Each structure stands twice: as C-alpha cells, then as structure tokens.
Amino acid sequence: MIKLVFYVFAFLAIAAALYAVSTKQIIRSVFAMFACFFAISGLLVFAKSDFIAIAHLMIYVGGILVVMVFGIMLSQKASLSNEVLQKKSISLHQYLALLACLALFVILIYFFYLYAPNTPIHYVGSDIQIIGIALLTKYLLPFELVSLLLLAAFIFTAMVTRKNKN
Amino acid sequence: MDINISHFLFISAALFAIGFYAAIRRRNIILVLIGIELMVNAAVINLVVFANVNTKSNAADGKLMALFAIVLSAAAIALALAIVVKVYQYFNTINPDQIEEFKN
Numbered sequence: 656m657i658k659l660v661f662y663v664f665a666f667l668a669i670a671a672a673l674y675a676v677s678t679k680q681i682i683r684s685v686f687a688m689f690a691c692f693f694a695i696s697g698l699l700v701f702a703k704s705d706f707i708a709i710a711h712l713m714i715y716v717g718g719i720l721v722v723m724v725f726g727i728m729l730s731q732k733a734s735l736s737n738e739v740l741q742k743k744s745i746s747l748h749q750y751l752a753l754l755a756c757l758a759l760f761v762i763l764i765y766f767f768y769l770y771a772p773n774t775p776i777h778y779v780g781s782d783i784q785i786i787g788i789a790l791l792t793k794y795l796l797p798f799e800l801v802s803l804l805l806l807a808a809f810i811f812t813a814m815v816t817r818k819n820k821n
Numbered sequence: 822m823d824i825n826i827s828h829f830l831f832i833s834a835a836l837f838a839i840g841f842y843a844a845i846r847r848r849n850i851i852l853v854l855i856g857i858e859l860m861v862n863a864a865v866i867n868l869v870v871f872a873n874v875n876t877k878s879n880a881a882d883g884k885l886m887a888l889f890a891i892v893l894s895a896a897a898i899a900l901a902l903a904i905v906v907k908v909y910q911y912f913n914t915i916n917p918d919q920i921e922e923f924k925n
Contacts, residue, residue, distance in 0.1 A: 661824055669835050672859055676843035681851055688855055695862050698832065701824050702869045707887050711865070714891055719858065719898050726851055726902040730909035752846040760838035767830040775823035776873045782884065789881035797885075801892055808896035812903040 661701050668694035685723050692716050706782035829870040837863035850905050850915045854898060861894040 671691035675684040692715040699708035790798050836859050843856025865887045872883025909915050 658824070661828070665828070665832050668832060669839070672836055672839045675855060676839055676847065676852070681849055684852060684855060688858075691859075692862070695836075695866065698829065698866060699869055702829060702866070703873050704869045704884055704887075707865075707869055707884055710888060711891060714895050715858075719895055722899055722902055723851060723854070726905055729906045730915050749846065752842055755845070756838040756842040759841055760834055763834035763837060764831065767827070767834065771826060771830055772874060773825065773827055774874060775825050776870065777823070780880070785881045786884055786888065789885055793881070794885050797889065801889055805892060805896050808900050812899050815903040816906055
C-alpha cells in the first residue's frame with residue numbers, strides 16, 4: 656500500500672517534468688512544475704528525511720515557483736507568445752538534444768548500476784535532531800556563510816530590478 | 822515498506838536527463854531555469870538518499886549538503902529572474918538565441 660503511494664509520487668514527478676519541458680505554453684509548464692515539486696517532496700519523505708521534505712516544499716512550491724510566476728508576468732508578451740510563434744516541425748537540433756539527454760540518462764543509470772549499493776534505506780533517526788546538532792557544531796561556518804550569501808543575493812536582486820531615475 | 826535505493830536513483834537520473842533537455846533546447850530563459858531547477862532537484866534526491874544508506878554517524882553530511890543546495894538554488898533563481906526581467910526590458914525578448922550583444 657505504501658509502496659503504491661511511492662510509485663504514484665514517482666510517476667507524478669517524472670510525468671509532470673516531461674509535460675513541463677515539452678509543452679509550448681510556458682505558464683502551463685510552470686503549473687506542471689508545481690505538481691512535480693510536490694511529488695519530489697513526497698519522494699523525499701520516502702527517503703526518510705522529513706525536515707528536508709518540508710523545507711523543499713516550502714522553498715520550491717512556496718518560494719521559487721511564485722517568483723517564477725512573477726517573472727512570467729513581468730515579461731509577459733515575450734513569454735506568452737515567443738514559443739507559440741515558432742511552430743516548426745522537429746528539426747535536427749531537436750533530435751540531437753533528445754539523443755544527448757537519452758545518452759546522459761543511460762550513462763547515469765549505468766554508473767548507478769555499477770557503483771551504487773543496492774540496499775533499502777534505513778531510518779537513521781529524526782532528521783531535525785541530526786540537522787540541528789550538525790548546523791551548530793560541524794557546519795557552523797558554512798551555515799553563516801550561506802545566510803550571508805542569501806542576504807547579498809536578495810540585496811543585489813532588489814538593486815538590479817530597481818527602476819533607475821536617469 | 823523500506824524502498825530500495827535503486828528506485829530513487831532511477832527517478833533522479835530521469836529528472837536530471839529531462840532537466841538537461843530543457844536547459845539545452847528550450848527557447849525561453851524561464852524554461853531553461855526550470856530545467857536547471859530540475860537538475861538541482863535530482864542532485865538533492867541523490868544526496869538525501871545516500872545520506873541514509875550508512876547507518877553510521879555521517880548521516881548529517883548528505884542532508885546538510887541537500888539543504889545548502891536547496892538554499893543556494895533559491896538564491897540563484899531569484900537573481901536569475903531579476904536578470905531576466907532586466908534583459909526583457911532591454912532587449913524586448915527572452916529568447917536566448919536572439920540575445921546577441923551585451924554592449925550598449
């Protein structure tokens with residue numbers, strides 16, 4: 656029963672990602688990414704890491720996709736009409752790109768098959784305790800650096816998008 | 822009940838390949854960014870999965886790497902979308918094939 660839920664999440668993630676990269680209308684692909692990120696977050700729960708799953712859901716679905724919708728609205732004419740206009744049939748470039756990503760997929764699967772251990776995932780313990788202790792002891796400096804970098808990125812974002820007077 | 826690790830690896834490989842296709846093929850910067858996000862997500866799934874393989878003490882490493890990857894990709898996406906908005910105001914297009922010069 657629980658395995659069935661896992662396969663539903665897996666199918667939803669891959670199908671939504673495929674739809675998102677293959678549809679012509681960009682707003683549909685962003686809304687497909689909502690489903691895809693939700694399913695990935697469910698998969699992270701099955702990978703026995705609940706805190707990462709909740710953080711992923713909050714950051715991606717609540718943050719990044721909303722920012723992307725804003726980006727689409729601010730560049731509305733180009734994003735809504737750009738790809739619909741160039742309705743060519745499948746060209747050589749497209750075949751090459753498909754071939755490249757199929758080759759990438761096969762190579763990744765091959766290396767996983769060769770080197771990855773084929774064991775079930777154990778439950779190590781509660782995520783929050785492990786992450787909290789590690790963030791304040793071993794990973795204190797990277798944690799502070801990441802917070803500084805986040806602050807710098809958001810200040811720079813506000814600076815870039817500000818309307819200049821002259 | 823415990824899912825085997827190869828299932829997760831298959832899903833992450835598929836997501837990485839799909840994101841790679843979007844990143845190299847789509848004609849819209851926002852869709853290229855979505856492809857990059859898919860690749861980051863595949864990496865996050867792998868990090869979390871391998872963090873839980875060993876029952877020994879290094880379980881925190883992979884999870885914290887995944888957390889840092891999520892935070893950094895959030896910052897990168899915010900910055901990239903700001904640049905996309907600026908590029909649209911300047912060039913009136915967000916097709917990466919049509920943006921050719923960067924000097925004024």
